[in-house]
Amino acid sequence: MKIVSTLLGELEFEEEDIIMFPAGIPAFEQEKSFLLIAMGEGVPFYYLQSALNPELCLVVANPFAFFPRYSVEIGQEELQRLDCSQREELLLYVILTVPQDFRESTANLVAPLIINQKSKKGLQFIATNSDYTTRHPIFQPTQAEERIGIAAAEEG
Numbered sequence: 001m002k003i004v005s006t007l008l009g010e011l012e013f014e015e016e017d018i019i020m021f022p023a024g025i026p027a028f029e030q031e032k033s034f035l036l037i038a039m040g041e042g043v044p045f046y047y048l049q050s051a052l053n054p055e056l057c058l059v060v061a062n063p064f065a066f067f068p069r070y071s072v073e074i075g076q077e078e079l080q081r082l083d084c085s086q087r088e089e090l091l092l093y094v095i096l097t098v099p100q101d102f103r104e105s106t107a108n109l110v111a112p113l114i115i116n117q118k119s120k121k122g123l124q125f126i127a128t129n130s131d132y133t134t135r136h137p138i139f140q141p142t143q144a145e146e147r148i149g150i151a152a153a154e155e156g
Helices: 076-081 143-155
Strands: 002-005 009-012 033-038 045-050 057-061 090-097 113-116 121-124
Touching: 002 045, 045 090, 076 121
Parallel strands: none
Antiparallel strands: 002 009, 033 045, 045 057, 057 090, 090 113, 113 121
């Protein structure tokens, strides 16, 4: 199979590479089939490219690379929807918002994507009563950037 992605160019894939989101993803409910494409070896960033819509490509990340203590309580209903028999089958990703300056990227920690790597089914889980935000910065400012910010504030 083949798709010419607006962002990634021509992609060839097999049907077994497709991850199905039976309910779609909120705001993209009509899109049900996606490809998860690593940006590089050992990199926590991925593309989630629609298998049918060449213009729909989300940037996602492994949240544990940035938030080691991140946790989500996945209920029995979600496990059933994913045809999951063991939690070890699950992969967790967060959707990123990537502005012009990549260092200002944020992650939606309230609504992670959960994918059963065995069944190739996915869903976007929306946590209730969460302390997380939909725009949590993934990069912490360096000490040099913090000092520059402090100096600019003192001058202003």
